[in-house]
Amino acid sequence: MTSLTQDSADELPLPVDAPAMSPDDLAALTRAMNALEHPGLAARLANLAGKPIEMVRHALPASAVEAVSNAASKGITLALNTALRTIEHAPRPGSPLLHKAAAVASGAVGGAFGLPALLLELPVSTVIMLRSIAEIARAEGEDLSEPETALACIQVFALGGYSEADDAADHGYFAVRGVLARTVSEAARFITERGVVVEGSPVLVRFIAHVASRFGVVVTQKIAAQAVPVVGALGGAAVNYAFIEHFQETARGHFTVRRLERRYGKELVRSEYERLAGRG
Numbered sequence: 001m002t003s004l005t006q007d008s009a010d011e012l013p014l015p016v017d018a019p020a021m022s023p024d025d026l027a028a029l030t031r032a033m034n035a036l037e038h039p040g041l042a043a044r045l046a047n048l049a050g051k052p053i054e055m056v057r058h059a060l061p062a063s064a065v066e067a068v069s070n071a072a073s074k075g076i077t078l079a080l081n082t083a084l085r086t087i088e089h090a091p092r093p094g095s096p097l098l099h100k101a102a103a104v105a106s107g108a109v110g111g112a113f114g115l116p117a118l119l120l121e122l123p124v125s126t127v128i129m130l131r132s133i134a135e136i137a138r139a140e141g142e143d144l145s146e147p148e149t150a151l152a153c154i155q156v157f158a159l160g161g162y163s164e165a166d167d168a169a170d171h172g173y174f175a176v177r178g179v180l181a182r183t184v185s186e187a188a189r190f191i192t193e194r195g196v197v198v199e200g201s202p203v204l205v206r207f208i209a210h211v212a213s214r215f216g217v218v219v220t221q222k223i224a225a226q227a228v229p230v231v232g233a234l235g236g237a238a239v240n241y242a243f244i245e246h247f248q249e250t251a252r253g254h255f256t257v258r259r260l261e262r263r264y265g266k267e268l269v270r271s272e273y274e275r276l277a278g279r280g
Contacts, residue, residue, distance in 0.1 A: 161214030
């Protein structure tokens with residue numbers, strides 16, 4: 001098992017003769033940029049709930065927001081443990097539709113029994129989404145036995161956690177990835193050296209806190225949508241379908257960028273990405 005992480009790879013010199021990006025890869029990068037810079041979850045949830053989700057979210061009592069934050073942190077912790085202990089032993093690739101079906105079923109239960117059930121259901125949904133994210137990572141050439149790849153899978157939950165009120169400079173893909181870079185690198189090094197997940201380790205606690213803080217934004221939107229009385233069980237299933245689809249799209253974008261970075265180098269890929277995003 002190598003100890004080189006994605007973020008330590010940033011320090012390696014880029015090849016001077018890096019090839020220009022092929023039309024197919026440039027098209028793939030464009031799709032990735034659109035998924036990562038223009039997430040559509042809030043709009044989808046607003047259509048389901050019949051009103052702007054940000055309005056509903058801000059109407060939630062402080063106690064509910066705190067409960068959601070705690071549930072998001074627990075969900076990320078469980079997903080991290082699952083990723084590091086079992087993800088590399090998955091017997092064969094799973095179906096994105098199968099993962100969606102499982103998420104829909106758990107969402108229906110949460111929608112039917114209200115906020116307490118939603119909070120209990122969240123860790124289940126998070127692990128289901130993790131499995132889907134891992135399969136997307138594997139399809140893009142990632143080695144699931146590497147701790148850094150497992151952390152990159154968890155990182156998707158932060159990359160998909162944008163608020164409508166966020167400033168573009170705060171939630172751009174590379175901006176968020178840059179904020180997480182140090183904790184990802186430290187956590188990967190820690191896990192590689194120890195070989196196990198140590199509960200309560202400050203390094204992992206920091207990583208989980210960073211991811212959960214952004215994941216909680218989207219979870220709160222999800223909870224707000226499912227808490228609308230007219231949504232109910234059927235709507236809860238639809239909300240979870242949109243929820244997992246959102247993170248699948250984010251994962252495809254994230255791991256497409258990483259695949260292209262391995263081929264062309266980080267500098268060229270980021271330059272092309274920012275140009276496509278209108279920031280170059």
